[in-house]
Amino acid sequence: MARQQWDQLPPALRNLITDHEGPFKDVQDPGAGSNADFAATLTAYDGSLAFCKGARLDTDQTGFLRNEIRLNQHLPRDLAPRLRWSAEADGWLVAAFDHVPGTSADLRPGSPDLPVIARTLTRMAKALTPCPPVNIQPATARWGRLLDPALIDGDTLLHTDMTHNNFLIADGHAQVVDWSMPCRGAIWLDTARMLVRLIRAGHTPTQAESWAAALPTWTEASPEAVDAFAAALAKLSRKLRDTSADAPHLAEMATASGAWVQHRLKQPQ
Template identity: 80%
Template sequence: MARQQWEQLPAAVRDAITARCGPIEHVHDASAGSIGDFAATLGVHDVGRLFCKGAQLDTDRVGFLRNEIRLNQHLPGDLAPRLRWHAETAGWLVAVFDHAPGVCADLRPGSPDLPVVAATLTRMAAALTPCPPVNIQPATARWGRLLDPSLVDGDTLLHTDMTHNNFLITDGRAQVVDWSMPCRGAVWLDTARMLVRLIRAGHSPTQAESWAAQLPTWAHANPDAVDAFAAALAKLSRRLRDNSTDAPHLAEMATASDAWLQHRLLQRYRPRSVPSPARMQ
């Protein structure tokens, strides 16, 4: 189902938002990212810009928004926009956040945003380990059917949706938005997910892993666990691609995931060089 625009929302929902926010002078509907039935930046008189998300109560998407609402108080203010309020009305759940300034991260090779993204992932891991006291899905449950659950177990609150749209950069720092698919698991998992995004953006697997190697989170990654996760991610990505009829990005993610897996396998099973007889003498 297509996301609804401001004018398509029930009048009762728009009235409830206006009553809490104040007079709304303009609305810029979001064109990308943000799982939900409605997402837009609101220009509010005497307040400035706010970001509003909404989901209908009778859809699965409402669970994603409930995740964001439940998590927000546990996220550092320099990492994620603050939730101002949320309410249920006229069959909808709506939430209003501070507006995150900035532009979406550029993940292509040579981008000046790459060090910012690396620093942000490092800040996230440090701030969210151990995982705050919030009830979220463990990575062992999310990935347990595809690999040994113990390989992804951990006590870090993870974002997991490492798309460039969710890193909004301004003045050399990034805020991370859309915390709708969190889980608790191994500290390196978000870095692994971002690594595949880099491959999709044009990096070779070798370049992407070299980028990841600078992050402290990657130093904690067991190579056997990373190999298993790469295989699981490639399998899942192919499944999502094959079950979708109109989602080109899923095909691109499947290609990137396969490229990473093949790189991991090549490195794992690369024959070790054998000294020549002359050198052995």
């Protein structure tokens, strides 16, 4: 279902947002992102900004937004925007966050954003290990049916959704947004997820793995675990591609993950 625009929201919900944020002169849909039924940057008359997103209580998006609300207090202040408030009204859950300046990360070969992403993933892993005291899905439950769960078990709070749109970069620093699909698991899993995104962006598997090898998190991964996780991602990506209509990005992810697992299989063990 298409994301709702401001004028389509129930009046009670619009009033609630206005009561919290005050009157504002502009509402701008960010365009990117899918884990919300409503999302917008609100511009107040004094020029200040806030990012607001909402989910209807009768949709799956509610669970994603509850994850973000529940996790926010545990996230490093230098890496993730602060939650301003959250509330429910007229069948909706809504939350507002500090606005994050910057542009989506460029993951293509040679991009100056690649070292920024590497530093950010390293900082995330260090700050979120051990996992903060919050109830989230373990990686062993999310992917454990596709491989030996022991290979991906761990005590790091992981973001998992490594799309370039979730890394907003300004002045050589990245803020990580949309913590809607977290899990607790092995410290290297976010790096592995990013590696597939790099392949999708034009890196060869060899180039992507060379980039990952410079990250401290990657040294925690055994070749056996990486091989198994690469195979699991390829299998899952093919399934998502084959069961989802009109989603070209899923086909691209399936191609990228397939290229990675083929590269792993050809490597000497």
